[in-house]
Amino acid sequence: MLALLVIVSLAWLAFVKPEHDRSLSPADSKTEVIVATPQYQPGDSGEPGFMDGLKRFWDFTGFRNATPGHLIMIIIGLVFIFLAIRYEYEPLLLVPIGTGILIGNIPMFTDGGMNLQVGIYQQGSVLNYLYFGVLKGVYPPLIFLGIGAMTDFSSLISNPRLLLLGAAAQVGIFITFIGALLLGFNMPEAGAIGIIGGADGPTAIFISSRLANGVNMLADGTTVKNLIGPIAIAAYSYMALVPVIQPPIMRLMTSKKERLIRMKPPRAVTKTEKILFPIFGLLLTCFISPGALPLLGMLFFGNILKESGVTKRLAETARTSLIDIVTIMIGLTVGASTQADVFLTRESILIFGLGAGAFAIATTMGILFAKSMNLFLPEGSKINPLIGNSGVSAVPDSARVSEAEGLKADKTNHLLMHAMGPNVAGVIGSAIAAGILLSYLG
Amino acid sequence: MMNQQLLTALASVQLDPMSWTIVAVGIGIVFMSLLLVYFFFRYILTFILNFKLRSFARRKGIDPSEADTARTMMSGEVNAAIAMAIYSYFNELHDVESGVITIKRVSKNYSPWSSKLYNMKNL
Incomplete structure (x- = not known):
């Protein structure tokens, strides 16, 4: 009898008491309990049976939970994949992003706060852990490390005045900010x-x-919106569309005579200059704009690895394996973050409109600045304004556009090497601008 | 009508003075940072490298002004042409052949294993 009482007491302590306590004070719990098993069973009729099981299965399928929003996003994802494969528009980015959009828009049962730990916004899911790198800004500096390890700053060192074209194109950022x-x-x-x-x-x-x-609080107590997905998708979409957006603006802003300007071939750059560029570039830019440190620090670090000549293995890893891994992670998670309910909003449409304007303004400002520089430069040192568009970062697509447009005007006038100067200057300029925005608004 | 409404709405928006400060300071700092890098690499670094080159030329007994001109004026294309010429000189010396053909006799030891005589049926 006593033994029975002890067993019943132990069973009560082990199984019933914890549940009882949890139901009494769920809010008091200090740690968040992630529920792996369903808290709510859809279609639960109380009588388990074959048909009930089938209905339950049906309730959990994507077909049952699909909304028009999901279908629209899936079509957008398919268009991204199509553009990447058919027209090779930034395939290294659009294939992961497009696939991510498909992954992020598989409809799931989420009624009653159900957490299946599958979706990117569901705490505890694998995708959620990968998304951490985006949320906390881990991936972008790693991408910059790889970019630094693969970038040759020779054209910029041989003709440093091209740095100013990279600065001029950043005016687009601040005009879009006002917009x-x-x-x-x-x-x-x-x-x-x-x-x-x-x-x-x-x-x-x-x-x-x-x-x-979607986390930061404003002074008035409201929370900022989560715009990571729409902004990233807009930025990458327009980067992929650089060969479509920029040429009409370039032709509109330049005369036939200007397009024929031949620039002096860049001089040979010594190894010492190549080593000193990232070191002094890092110190000079980051002392002025410390907010850009995570991006510029990694960019110039990657370039030091490349140019020092004694860390070839590290540079090789940074520009190949590491950047590839991070590109996969960032592309997939950014794509998956565009869930229909988060992405298909009025704000996203406005962001896409502002993004198109931003690209057009940045391109225009780069070209106009090149033209205005020509007013002060002596004959023989003039700049072909067709490289002004390269001041927007989009490495190396915008430089390729300069080359293509230059060749259209004169089949023997190659502008690629010259355009790479403002192109990499644009990367530095946009990171500095980002640092300033962070220091004011972060 | 729609555009007019939008324009009216835009005109009614009062921008925080801070936003203009951000724009002015932002554009200014981006230009200033890149101008600083420009001045450093255009003037200061060039001065340091020229100084180094002149002292090297002085040690070797070369006229420093000539050495300086050679460094700054030489383009990558000239370097590529010189490199190509040197490469061609050292690697394509075999263009002129002797024209003498020699026949080298190769002696082989006899082996019954490959003998035609032993491998054919004598009908």
Whole structure:
């Protein structure tokens, strides 16, 4: 009898008591309990049976939970994959992003706060852990490390005045910032949207993860919107469409005579100069704009690895395996973050509109600045304004556009090497602009 | 009508003065940072490298002004042409052949294993 009493007491302590306590004070729990098993069973009729099981299965399928929004996003994902494969528009980015959009928009049963630990926004899921790198801005600096390890700054060192074209194109960021404020976005959101004008995917993700992450609180107590997905998708979409967006603007802004300008071939750059560029570039830019340190620090670190000549293995890893792994992670998770309920909003449409404007303004400003520089430069040292568009980062697509447009005007005038100067200057310029926005709005 | 409404709405928006500060400071700092890098690499680094080159030329007994001109004026294309010429000189010396053909006799030891005589049926 006593033994029976002891067993019943132990069973009560072991199984019933914890459940009883949990139901009494769920809010008091200090640690968040992630429920792996369903808390709510859809279609639960109380009588388990074959048909009930089938109905339960049906309730959990994507077919049952699909909404028009999901279907629209899946079509967008398929278009991304199609553009990447058929037209080779930034395939290394659009294939992971497009596939990510498909993954992120598989409809799931989420009624009653159900957490299947599958979706990217469901705490505890694998995708959620991978998304951490986007949310906390881990991936963009790693991408910059790889970019630094594969970038040759020779054209910029041989003709440093091209740096100014990279600065001029960043005006697009700040004009878009004002445009976003006029359309009713708050300051941090507008800052994150403005950075699309920098035409730099990792920078756009880095800034939006800091400023428009759906977590930060404003002074009036409201929370900023989560705009990481729309901003990243807009930035990468327009980067992929650089060969479509920029040429008409370039032709419109330049005369036939200007397009024929031949630039002096860049001089040979010594190894010492190549080593000193990232070191002094890092010190000079980051002392002025410390907010850009995560991006510029990694960019110049990667370049030091490349140019030092004694860390070939590290440079090789940074520009191949590491950047490939991070590109897969960032592309997939950014794509998956575009769930229909988060992405298909009025804000996304406005962001896409502002992004197109930002690209056009940045391209125009780069070309106009090249033209204005020519007013002061002596004959023989003039700049072909067709390289002005390369001031937007989008490495190396915008430089390729300069080359293609230059060849259209004169089949023997190659502008690629010259255009790479403002192109890499644009990367530095957009990172500095990002640092300034962070220091004011972060 | 729709555009007018949008324009009216835009005109009614009062921007925070801070936003103009961000724009002015932002554009200014981006230009200033890149101008600083430009001045450093255009003037200071060039001065340091020229100084180094002149001292090297002085040690070797070369006129420093000539050495300086050679360094700054030489383009990558000239370097590529010189490199190509040197490569061609050292690697394509076999263009002129002697024209003498020699026949080398190869002696082979006899082996019954490969003998035609032993491998054919004598009908």
